[in-house]
Amino acid sequence: MKAYVFPVCMAGLLVLAGCASDPAPAEQLRLSEQVIAQARAVGAVGEVGELAMAESKLAQARSALADGENRQARLLAEQAELDARVAEAKLLDIKSQEQLDSLNQHIRRLRSQAGGAR
Amino acid sequence: MSALRYAALLGGLLGLAGCTGLQQDKDQALRAAQADFLAIRDDTYVLRSAPREVQRAAETLVHAQRFSGYWGGAEDAIHYAYLSRRYSEIALLQSRVERNQEQIARLERTIDHLQFALRESAPAFDEQRIDLAAEESNRGLLVTLDDVLFADGSFRLNRSANRILLRLARFLQFNPLRRVRVEGYADNRGDADDNLTLSRKRAQAVADMLIDLGVDPEQVERVGYGERFRVADNASGRGRARNRRVEIIFSDEQGAFSIPR
Incomplete structure (x- = not known):
């Protein structure tokens, strides 16, 4: 009898372990936080929606972690990280475009001024 | 998404x-x-x-x-x-x-070339002195740009300003502690608020040009006075043209200005 009980218990434990085996994604949460801070440091935050998205997912990841739902926390934190990376790339794109526009304007002014100097 | x-x-x-x-x-x-x-x-x-x-x-x-x-x-x-x-x-x-x-990076190189070409086209002058038609006023050293500088209602800078702006830019680059206050003025035709905006845009156009010529933006202040402080009678076209002007006030050697008017 005992010989049967043991494997059954083990199987039960393994199933439980399967659910609980997701480690707490502390590292991923830290990384996501860092990436969000980095994106925010690039500039005007209101311009891109992805940053708000990242922050909201990070908050949800934290509460999932607090509820012991490690897997859910990890998925949300991973998405938050990439949302923030998209936000950062978009901000850099906007900035470089603005810089281009101002340089082109600068050149137009210099050219028109040079035309008269000759 | x-x-x-x-x-x-x-x-x-x-x-x-x-x-x-x-x-x-x-x-x-x-x-x-x-x-x-x-x-x-x-x-x-x-x-x-x-x-x-x-x-x-x-x-x-x-x-x-x-x-x-x-x-x-x-x-x-x-x-x-x-x-x-x-x-x-x-x-x-x-x-x-x-x-x-x-x-x-390409555009910045183009700008360097253009600035160089502009400077080369200006006549030589003594770089250490203010070789400008500057006059002493109660507001400090003053240069007036009123040589038909702006058309009526326009803030587009006439090319006749080139020579003096190039000199000014050169002077400021050699005297980095000196600063200038660019003051824009308008004649009294049209709405006073519009004229105030116009005078600001005129000051801005001159300041932009100085910065385009390589002057540190920190050295350039700008202000618009609208149709106030006329220098000529607004009744004649000639007088109005003189009132459509930009005055440039120089700071002292430490960068301090007289009190704004």
């Missing part, structure tokens, strides 16, 4: 939606991720500037496809498809930023 899709995705991740619904979401997510990846995969610009992101987009797409084949793997498939799309998007954006930066 629209807010609706995002909500749908989260719904898929958090709750256990109906199985067929989840299946549909999964197929849709996979198709979208695949399409995004195909769009960047063969773009040499993207590959050059964001090889790591392209690689990640490929890896996560493979994960998504693998999970999609497992029973109960739909949630993970949707998740990895989402990550893959994000990587594709980042790769595309990064390549755009890099191309813009290359363009920026």
